[in-house]
Amino acid sequence: MTVAYVMEQGASIRLEGERLVVQKKKNTYHTLHIYRLPQLVLYGNISLTPPVIAKLLREGIDTVFMSRGGRYQGRLQRLFSKNISLRCEQFARMNAIEFCLNVAKSIIVRKLSNMRSLLMRIKRNRDDPALAKGIEKIKSIAKRTREAEDLESLRGFEGAGSSAYFSGFAKGFIGEGVCFEKRNRRPPTDFVVQFERKMNQKIKHGLTGQQLSYRDCIREQVRHFARVVRGEDQNYRPMAVR
Numbered sequence: 001m002t003v004a005y006v007m008e009q010g011a012s013i014r015l016e017g018e019r020l021v022v023q024k025k026k027n028t029y030h031t032l033h034i035y036r037l038p039q040l041v042l043y044g045n046i047s048l049t050p051p052v053i054a055k056l057l058r059e060g061i062d063t064v065f066m067s068r069g070g071r072y073q074g075r076l077q078r079l080f081s082k083n084i085s086l087r088c089e090q091f092a093r094m095n096a097i098e099f100c101l102n103v104a105k106s107i108i109v110r111k112l113s114n115m116r117s118l119l120m121r122i123k124r125n126r127d128d129p130a131l132a133k134g135i136e137k138i139k140s141i142a143k144r145t146r147e148a149e150d151l152e153s154l155r156g157f158e159g160a161g162s163s164a165y166f167s168g169f170a171k172g173f174i175g176e177g178v179c180f181e182k183r184n185r186r187p188p189t190d191f192v193v194q195f196e197r198k199m200n201q202k203i204k205h206g207l208t209g210q211q212l213s214y215r216d217c218i219r220e221q222v223r224h225f226a227r228v229v230r231g232e233d234q235n236y237r238p239m240a241v242r
Contacts, residue, residue: 002200004032007043009068015051037061044068089229103228103236104151108158110238112142115165117241122172134168137161206240 006013011024020032020040032040034055039062042048048056048063056063056076063076093099116138123131138161145157199215207224217239227233 002036003039003041004030004037005041005043006030006046009045011045012047012049013052014049015055020052020055034059034061039064041066043070086226086230089231093229101148101151101154104154105145105148106236107238108154108161109142109145110240111158112138112145112161114241115161116142119165119168122168126171128171131168131171134164137164204242207237 006022008022008024008029011022011029014021014023016031018034020034020037021028022030022032040056041064043066045068053076057078060078065073065075067073116135119131119135119138123135141157141161141164145154145161148154148157200213202211202213203217204210205212205217205220208220212220221239224233225236228236
């Protein structure tokens with residue numbers, strides 16, 4: 001099952017039996033089998049016929065609307081889960097400053113640790129002093145992050161760590177004419193194929209000990225966080241990159 005991204009401006013999607021047909025004028029661009037479609041993501045000027053909307057709702061296919069530049073605008077989906085107790089716990093936790101700080105701290109510390117691991121992986125093949133400097137800087141920032149006393153400080157540490165990471169990340173490109181200058185947020189450059197390939201890659205998930213795709217790992221992390229919110233798990237454990 002694969003998420004479908006529709007980016008052709010001016011395209012329309014119509015229903016044909018158990019398939020969605022992506023068309024523009026008289027040209028058919030793609031046919032999507034509904035039984036293999038967990039999510040549909042639409043970028044910009046993409047229209048849906050009423051039968052398509054009804055089918056998406058009936059089948060529970062999460063449909064996301066993005067601007068042409070990649071900004072989230074909204075989604076079409078059925079009624080949310082009726083797990084009202086979890087929703088109440090979530091709202092209560094929002095006002096628990098210590099809980100919010102501890103969860104945010106654990107996420108950012110793990111993010112910095114993952115960044116450092118990836119730079120160390122690059123350093124194995126590139127003996128560049130700038131990489132070593134970035135690795136040590138992220139290590140130092142992670143230590144200070146553990147001692148942060150408020151969310152504003154955490155945001156500052158996260159930004160400083162990201163800056164150090166992307167400076168080192170640029171050293172990982174060794175092909176002639178291949179480089180990384182900066183992150184390109186909107187519009188992202190040819191990200192769909194790379195994103196889907198990464199999301200389907202199998203890795204060992206630390207919490208379950210199973211070989212899961214990144215997409216399934218994210219689902220397990222969400223379930224784990226729900227247990228933390230309910231008080232069933234004591235501390236939130238973010239996913240680690242090896």
